Amino acid sequence: MKHHEKGLRVNQLSPGEMQPAVTSRAQNYVVWSAILGSSMVFADGAIVTVAIPQMRESLQASLAEMQWVTNAYALTLSAFLLLGGAAGDAYGLRRIFMIGIACFGLTSLWCGLSQSAGMLIVARACQGVSGALLVPGSLALISAHFPPDARGKAIGTWAAASAIAAALGPILGGWLIDIGPWQAIFWINVPVAVLALWLCWRHVPESPTLEDATMDWLGAVLAVLGLGLLAYGLTALGERDAQRSTALLPAMTGAVILVLFVLHERHSATPMMPLDLFRVPAFANVNALTLLLYFALSGALFFLPTVLIEAHGYSAARAGSVFLPFTLVMAVLSRLGGVMTDRFGTRMLLTVGPLITSLSFALLAPAVVHGGYWLAVVPVMALMGLGMGITVAPLSTTVMNAAPDDRIGVASGINNAISRVAGLIAVAGLGVVATLGFQYAASWASPEMADLFTQATFGTAPPMSVSPSNGVREIYATAMIGGFGLVALICAAAAAVSAYFGYRCASDSPPLSFEG
Template identity: 80%
Template sequence: MNQLSPEEAQGSAPPQAQTAVVWTAILASSMVFADGAIVTVAIPQMRESLHASLAEMQWVTNAYALTLSAFLLLGGAAGDAYGLRRVFMIGIACFGLTSLWCGLSQSAGMLIAARAFQGIGGALLVPGSLALISAHFPPEARGKAIGTWAAASAIAAALGPILGGWLIDVGPWQTIFWINLPVAGLALWLCWRRVPDSPAASDAPMDWIGAALAVIALGLLAYGLTALGEQEGRRVTAALATVAGMVALGVFILHEKRTAAPMMPLDLFRVPAFANVNALTLLLYFALSGALFFLPTVLIEAHGYSATEAGSVFLPFTIVMALLSRLGGAMAHRFGVRRLLTAGPVVTGLSFALLVPAVFHGNYWSAVAPVMAIMGLGMGITVAPLSTTVMNAAPGDRVGVASGINNAVSRVAGLVAVAGLGVVATLGFRQAAAWAAPEVADGFARATFGALPPGAPRSLYATGMIGGFGLVALICAAAAVASAWLGYRSVPPAGPEPVSSP
């Protein structure tokens, strides 16, 4: 995401320093990549411990996603302006300290605040991982180094939820945040002692106004969508906040058009392939984030999964996706990018639809794991050609910015999904319970997804949970299948062609 100077891009460091760069990037970015799934596994225990509502648990996830997505592009520019190594170390330290803060939180409000600051640390950290590798490896060795980093990050993403679930089963939920402290400490020490410093470009522009407008717009949208799922009396406030967020988003777009150094250059969206593939990303990652946010909770609450078992449901998905992503180049050459960007989202959408009967059945090996493997198949044949299309749609000197925009779009999609699908889950939860037992419908009328009404039978609660998740999964399936049309439009039949820089 960082715009490296030609000297940096072609430079290299001694072999020992290069090894330290790769390991520092792996340790630091693994904390961020594993974070999302680990937190979703912990939601039931956190909600019970903190006496929190569904909306507060949504904000535990979204406060982090909000600042991460809003500051992600600015984080790359900060590395250019103040030095890659310095900003990267600040990001690691911020992520580690805010992880400690998360673990010490005694209320949902304090945890939400800590998660917001943790997202800022992640926004400084994530762009620096690849930028440091690019800055310290020559072009001929850069691909292997990035491949090592990507493989290790995939392993961390696969094992993180299982480790997080085990920590929750044997101890308090706070341990899922405290586990970041030794990792951050080791990464910080390694970066300080072994990673060479990189020069700062004092004239690199920073779009602080754009970042602030992004936080305001996304924050208002997330608040409005989340509040829709709460008490009836807050519907007007929710609607006003949503409208205000859309207005703020319009102001952000106007600012990005007029400012001399936008953090999100909108002229890239004039390229049809770039616009279509980012719209695909928005729909597909909306579906993925929405389904995976609610999945661990329904398995724990409706089927009695332990946190470790709930975390392990991510394993088939991650393994299959990681294996197929590494074969993305060969598959694109054989089948064509257009076919993969069409078939991949369709398969992924099918997997979301199949989650409905799988979660109703509940058995891990015969129902849930096979469907998660199908989901990994769909995403695995989508991710690599999606990245290829993003890169090929942008001029050579703006590939980093294009990649950063696509990353930010995927984060925003998750933010909107978690905020907006809470009301859907609660609606399905209430309707399923009322349909199964009309005589106790009043007891569920004010309950939210994941909250057992006082005196309600546990079996009826499980039915409501399965119904709520089922409605969410079907909406996610529709969004994923709709994104396939955008994938078909993203690439001409002959394949993507790079756009020359003007």
């Protein structure tokens, strides 16, 4: 296939020589370094939520500022993932991964030392950039040091450990908050970062780098600016008091910039997102699957705790605990999914897994109507974990196997960026859907009191001045369940469509060659 050759030859190695020969002991160190590094990033995505009340009181911050403590991290993490993947390919996966770990540890220390909400928001944004450097590298390092026939099992181990870290994050954070200051949830990252950095420095071999590497800086600026504005606009659009025109402007500007980014990448000699990758059917289809499935997953799980708390009176801790069966089943099966990928290929798993996940989303609607913890919600969440556990390892394996060896970092970055952006779109876009369902369900339950809920949004409790004798509380609970039910059905449909793209992911699709 004809392609610009500048910067694409790898230290005079042919594609068949790209896979470095490493011992099984070194491979174990690669996996553990990847797990320690990426686990910090995944855990920090959720750990902050349990500390928000204490942080707000300590920093004298507003609720909006606390929302952006979370959003700043998510925005920069999603916007810089492509740059992180491309930098790993250009300058060495191990080198960029270690830089990401070091920066994540330092920015975590900075977060803990913040004396104001503004400083904490800036530190969290920088922490997201650091995470974007190490997340693509964690997966790409595994792919670079494992042959294709053993890659699925290794990725499954990484996925399982990362899922456990994400589940334990809020639990660990709650324990740290109970025994000490809120700063401890960030400082705990420092020793983990030091250990991961030492393991990587002493035991992880360097992978080949591109000769005369040239970074696509214009592409990087366009990608970061476009994704950042799009994510910012969509996040603001999903906020309760958002001015729609103010929120739409950055989102539309970001979308236009992303179009310019694609046009630039088409003509760049050294693109950070090689569009030729999408000519590989497996790569194109698995990223379509990722977009739809993670849209569904992020949307359903974002609104679930709210409806359980508001409609059924769950405590925050009890609502959070419903994620444990999902995460634990997913973690256990992710490793098994990796073994099954090596043995049976990806097509069957990437079809069956999303279909099971789709079924679980559809069952969430009646489960939330019932409201029972053990009889309704927990079994459905375990079923969701089954579907995702079957899917995650073969999905990651397909991404890695579909890309040529000198582009596995950027391939991982693309896939991670798509999953993050899908989540941001889901939370913002489905917020409007949840509100429409909320208002319709309220009108259906009590036409005479429909005006009370006409201007209300999903999760907005009725005014305290309204007499409870009017049955407003019951109508509100019905409205919340109706709003979530509509979201759950849309998520089920998106996951079902993703199974179609999973079926189209042939496990034996050869990676695209970049040799001229």
